[in-house]
Amino acid sequence: AAADPSPLYNIPNVQWDDIGGLSHVRASILEAVELPLKHPKLFASSSLRRSGILLFGPPGTGKTLVAKAVATECRLPFISVKGPELLDSYVGGSEKNVRDTFDGARKAAKASQSNSCVLFFDELDSLAPYRDGRGDGGGAMDRVVSMLLAELDNISSDTNDNVFVIAATNRPDLLDTSLLRPGRLEKLVYLGLAEGTEQIVGILTALCRKFTFEDGMSVAGAAEKVAEYIPPFLSGADLSAVASGGMDRAMARVIEQAEAEAAKTGVQVEEVLEGWDDERCV
């Protein structure tokens, strides 16, 4: 059997067409990633630095999806870690996990064609909470934050490999502010909830792009219903649940029709379904 491809080379497969709205987010992130990729010499020889990106906003608004789409579009390996996964109760364990994560990203970058990769930190707030000089002063969490800052500084001045850090949080207010200094997570991008029919249409269109609609039905019609019946602010994840609910109902209806046909003709339901094209409607 063929060996599994090395996880170092894992390039995701999320197209921007899969994502509704958020075109401002695409433009702003690509600018930060594409420039160093297109002009490596400029970045190596000048004081220009790559800076990391912080995506923030409510849960389910597409932060992970966007980070993957950037890696897909730029053909970059994607390494993803969640803040809490790196926390370790052994003394020095969490710092080591942070260092190992960055080492892994550097390795992935070296192994890739463009000497680059995306390192995605989800739930960053749990790894780098605000240090106010009280509480954990000088304690374990302080050392984790210091290690994270040191690693962010290392990669921003590394002229051989491009490790693009994209971090995400629902609670930017909890983050240590030193993370946001120039050269670190300098670029802040907000992803909000969808509001109103137009934004809902944008997201539902992306989510339903492979569906076929029954005559008289459309994404716009569905979005109007959603906007009418469901609370005014919705995340992409909420709308994904609406779309898959529609899909489930359509499937149930198709099966019902196939069962009726099977009962009439004496053919097995599976055979009836096989005879139909896949384009039964939502």
Ligand code: ATP
């Ligand atoms: P969390 O903060 O909880 O980690 P997140 O912001 O990273 O959430 P994602 O994991 O990217 O959110 O999105 C969850 C799911 O919601 C996606 O898999 C997708 O189905 C849907 N989704 C979110 N935003 C969009 C969008 N703009 N267009 C299409 N689908 C979306």
